[in-house]
Amino acid sequence: MNTLVLAYLVMQFVTHWKCLGGVPQLVVVSLDGFPKEQLSRHPWEHLTWVYAHGSHPRRFINQFPTKSFPNHFSIATGLYQESHGVVGNTVFDPNLKRILTIKDHELFTQNPGVMPLWTLNEQLGGHSGCIMWPGCDGPFNGRNVTYWEPYRGNATLTELVDLAVKWLTDSMTPANLVFVYHNQPDLAGHVYGPDSSYYSDELKKVDAGIGYLFQMLQLRGLRQSVDVVILSDHGTASVSAQTGIIDLNTVLNRNCIPSPAPPRCLISGLFKKDLYVYAKLQNGSRANHYRVFLKENPHMQAWHYKDNPRISSITLVAEIGYVFQDFRKYIKGYQEEGYPGLTETFGDHGYEVDNPSMEPIFVAVGPSFRKKFIAEDFSNVDVYPLVCVLLGLPPGPNNGSLDAINTMLARSIPLQLMPPILVALGTLVLWMLLSTQVT
């Protein structure tokens, strides 16, 4: 067989593949701290359109604690926090004997078997891009993503969209999976609280940024081919600096370890007499707005927040709207950074998942999704198997399920998996033809 015939076959194959929808491309946009309850509180020019043209669940369930890094990593791995090991934004690792923050990649690599979607995609020949997504800055299984943008606190959503579209349309190595992390409206929620005008202004900017994303996809001819998932990790709740701060020093003459997680407080196993400490804390909970749990408590089991040495023997959770005393450090930080218009009202998250103000958003739109469809409740660990189906990736071990999430798909899963199967078959046929020619 001569080279021309082989080239013709390749062209036929590529054409056929494109007819089937081409190489699937997916953009996952996380709007940190976007509470679902805000959807009914404001007029939305662009998000309303997205909801009308896509699918969403009745309730999108996040993981306890309702903090950013743990939930973003659950979305990327399909694992509960006790399984992937990112059990807080900041954790004390008893094996490493030190506190890990976002600056330490070890925060994300406690479990060596964990392979986030961006790595899985790269291993299967795809090109992944991550814009500021927690955990994506370092290698997994010895592999980095093709495209990476480090965190910039002042980056606008339109800037992030421009970057994502640039990667999707790269002529040499177009990304087929892009994770976009945006730090708003979370930041505005912390500094001003969700009932402030500053917060409303930020929501308007976020909505405009979403509009810009679809405008850019349209401009580049990608609107009909790229799937877009817009989600958040948690919501936010208003906190009064005057009445909402719980000082644990009045209960237990000791600060929480590690400290920077105000609504949730881990008392580490440094205490020898856990039960004595637990009894004192429980006694203190009668006069203060928090709950205290030993690891053995059924709640901890139900939250899948138990079986990991990074989770301490005692966990405290403040009631909604209350925080522990470490929050004062954050307030001081906002004052020192010179945010205008500061009041005595701030915001925070990390509370129990069942608080309505902690509920995040999820909406998916694009060729793979049904329009104006409402699915049953599903969890953020279910996003992992969804992405695997959309991109034809073989899922690793995960806690997710497709039971509810697959009802949003425009085509059934077997049909969804047909293109990758055809590609695999096509590649095999071409390889056989090529082998015949060589020998």
Ligand SMILES: [Zn+2]
């Ligand atoms: Zn936050």
